[in-house]
Amino acid sequence: MATEMSAFLRKKIESFSVKPVVYDYGTVSRVGDGVARVVGLPGRRYGELLQFEGGAFGMAIDLEEDGAGAVLLNTGNAVSVGSRVHGTGHVCDVPVGESLIGRVVDPIGRALDGADIESDTYYPVERPAPDLVSRRAVDTPLMTGMISIDSLVPIGRGQRELIIGDRQTGKTTVALDAILNQKGKDVICIYCAVGQKASTVSAVLDTLRANGAMAYSIVVAATASDSPAMQYLSPYAACAIGEYFMERGRDVLVVYDDLSKHAVAYRAMSLLLRRSPGREAYPGDIFYLHSRLLERAACLSRERGGGTLTALPIIETKGGNISAYIPTNVISITDGQIYLESELFHNGVRPAVNTGLSVSRVGRAAQPQAMRKVSSSLRIELAQYREMAVFSRFGSDLDASTRKMLESGERLTILLTQGKNELYSLAEQTALLFLFKNGGFDGVSPKQMRLAAAEMLMKLHVMCPDTLEEIDRTGDLSDEAKRALLECIGA
């Protein structure tokens, strides 16, 4: 072995020709707050990795005639005025592959949870979205396990559904529950944290680990203490990791938590690079920042392997104002939104979905038949209940039919309420809604409603497990299944 090695080295040294290595270099003329201005360095590409004297890396994102503006990726390394810089010829990339499953990485693929990532495949973080011909219509549901979402704002695989709401309204919980519900469904889940507190990311990790979700999940994290450049890269890196699986015919769910902080990080970078500020001091390309990311969510054609990448971006609003700049941008990019409302949240309605302002533009096409059959009138019933509830505050003399409608609406609202990590299968959701529509909960007082629903589910699992299994398997609610469910409650 040693002889072979020395022979190999001798052969290599003998055949090695000494050639000068020639490359362009630039000089740092200004540096501060994670941004450097470089003079010289012609012929650079947008997004190219630059190496600074001393080992620090940056990414060229402003190309000018006489130099480039770069964001520094590692704030720890000292970069000073006069430091030399040279281009690496590579754009910023991230390791991808099966070895990332169960791991926590930063936006350039460095492990944050121990051993190095072993992968031979790297994807550039910025990649073009699949073209029109490579796509097909969304046709498969991505069940979240939450009745209010699966029935009223259904999500299809390959869809982009925004989760929007004020702080502390359960946005992350909804996204995490959607991840937890993918257990055993062959969906790779990626949770991308942007500008979150490290303690928040740690809590998310604990939830994923405690529920066995890390077996099919990847966490990409750029916390609040990371540079704006790392926060800027984080969603693109998460998307690139997801695309690897999508291109191999797999289904992927990516949660971007959250794009408001991503926009803020990009604004900080842009202002430091002295780009012209526009509305709310965001740069002119803020829309493109998110549109090019979310366009990468796709439902690929069968010829391209049929993989899907579903995106659940999160946006935090201030004071419930969904018509602010970034929220309206992302609303217009996505295929619908789940609006979580503070008032509902504080009234104990969780997930606090405002059914009036929430919409899914393509999910209905992917909704299972069983759910479609039992949820068609839910939105109207809820809207009527909310309207009536407002008027009922002004007077106590209500006729019997109004009182009945109010009670029914209240019961329905409670039926749509679920605890954290308390997820229902398609069959359970369908059965509960079907029985609700058919008088299974009539006469139950609203206070007893949650208990009654839990008891009903237990009863169904004991008395008609085959019916539940059939609904889950076929995704349909047959007449026979309807009869079995009604028999179960003695109707």
Add this chain to the structure above:
Amino acid sequence: MKTAKIVCAPNVSDDAYAYICARFARRFGAEAFERETDAQLLGGFVVLFDGKVYDMSLRTQLSALRADCEKE
């Protein structure tokens, strides 16, 4: 005035330095020279001139050899 910065390893002699300066003046039109010493180069020299780096250091050549060996 076009100045070339020549970073040499400590073992580069004055004669060798003068030869490098002469070659750069003739071939690229360098008019003035600054000399610096960097032990981390291990051997050879690096010239910075007109926005380009001409790297003939032993450190870089060994890195290239290592990369070549790692390919197989």
